[in-house]
Amino acid sequence: MIYSARCGHLATKRVEVLADTQYEMKGIDLQQAVRVLKGGGVVAIPTDTLYGLAADAFNLAALDRVYDIKGRPHDLALPVLVSGWEQVASVAENLPRQAQVVAERFWPGALTLVVAKAAGLPDRLTGGGATVAVRVADHPAPMKLIDGLGGPITGTSANISGGADPSTVAELADQIGGRVGHVFNEGLAPKGAASTVVDITSGQPKLLREGAIPFEQVLRAWERAT
Numbered sequence: 001m002i003y004s005a006r007c008g009h010l011a012t013k014r015v016e017v018l019a020d021t022q023y024e025m026k027g028i029d030l031q032q033a034v035r036v037l038k039g040g041g042v043v044a045i046p047t048d049t050l051y052g053l054a055a056d057a058f059n060l061a062a063l064d065r066v067y068d069i070k071g072r073p074h075d076l077a078l079p080v081l082v083s084g085w086e087q088v089a090s091v092a093e094n095l096p097r098q099a100q101v102v103a104e105r106f107w108p109g110a111l112t113l114v115v116a117k118a119a120g121l122p123d124r125l126t127g128g129g130a131t132v133a134v135r136v137a138d139h140p141a142p143m144k145l146i147d148g149l150g151g152p153i154t155g156t157s158a159n160i161s162g163g164a165d166p167s168t169v170a171e172l173a174d175q176i177g178g179r180v181g182h183v184f185n186e187g188l189a190p191k192g193a194a195s196t197v198v199d200i201t202s203g204q205p206k207l208l209r210e211g212a213i214p215f216e217q218v219l220r221a222w223e224r225a226t
Contacts, residue, residue, distance in 0.1 A: 033184035034148035041181030042066055043145065044158045044172055047081075048138040049110050049212065050165045050190045051158040051172050053180065054081075054145050057091065058152075063124045066154055069179045072161040077126045079112060079133040081155035083146045091132055091152055093118045096203050101225035102218060108138035110212035114199040125154070131201055141186040157194075167192055 033043045033054075040062045043054045053069060055062035057080050067074055080091050085103055088095070092115040099113065117132040126132050137143065137155065146153055158172055159165050166172040169185055177183060196211035198218055205222050207215045 029184060030144055030148065030186070033145055033182050036181035037062070037145060037149045037153065039181075040065070042069060042179075044176060044180045044183045045141040045145065046139060046185065046187060046190050047142055047155065048108070048191060049193060049195050052081075052142070052155050053158045053176075054142060054153040054155070054184075056149060056151065057125055057154055058120075058122060060122055060124050063122065063154070066156060069176055070156065070159070070161045072156075073127075074124070075127045077129055077131070077133065079135070079155045080125070080152045081137050081142045081146060082134055082152045083143060084136060087146075087152060088115075088134060089118070091118050091121050091134055092116060096200055098222050098225040099200055102200075102205075102221045103136075105221045106213060106218070107136035108143075109136070110138070110193065110195040111135060111218065112195045112197045112209075112211075114197060114201060114208065116201055131199070133197060135195060139187055139190075141184055144186065145184065165192075165194075 036043050037054065037056055040059050042062065042065045045052055045054050053066050055066050063078065066078060082088055082091065085100055094116045103113065112133045112135040114131050114133045117126050117130060121132060142153060157165050158176055160175060163175065166175050193212040196213040196215060196218065197209040199206040199208050205218055
């Protein structure tokens with residue numbers, strides 16, 4: 001009985017040490033990812049929808065790296081991930097009053113809202129356009145990076161432009177692993193369904209892409225807020 005109790009105690013200690021070590025490694029991984037972002041680099045991350053490429057949304061060199069990694073034409077805008085409604089003001093302006101109600105209904109989650117871009121948002125991010133696509137992801141990886149960076153990040157899919165979206169870390173590494181500064185594999189794997197994209201710049205929701213959230217639900221929430 002004494003031996004069994006001692007073995008049990010040692011086993012518990014080993015589990016505690018392992019847990020502490022894993023926690024420390026995750027902390028180091030996050031610190032490295034944030035350093036890459038602050039240095040103008042690009043980090044591959046999981047989100048609630050697809051794997052994405054995270055970069056500082058206000059860093060022109062970082063944005064150029066995202067376009068280069070994807071082989072994406074520079075006149076195609078990059079979507080943005082924010083931490084919450086309070087951060088939307090840093091990337092958008094002239095928002096319809098219903099916008100906050102709809103955002104609070106579906107964020108965090110798979111709804112992307114296309115809104116008028118803020119004056120200070122780089123044209124490089126929006127492909128020279130007057131709008132920006134923004135959402136709050138329901139996943140710890142982008143949220144932790146936004147918090148660590150202190151601002152919005154890009155949320156474009158982590159694939160070569162026109163190519164298939166990677167569904168596993170192995171596929172992610174095969175497609176773009178050598179092109180990014182870091183892979184921050186925090187949290188669950190993406191669900192694999194793209195977000196629903198809705199343009200609200202006209203004051204009336206317009207579906208641009210059907211995705212994980214039915215457009216009818218967005219319309220109902222909008223009408224209730226009107």
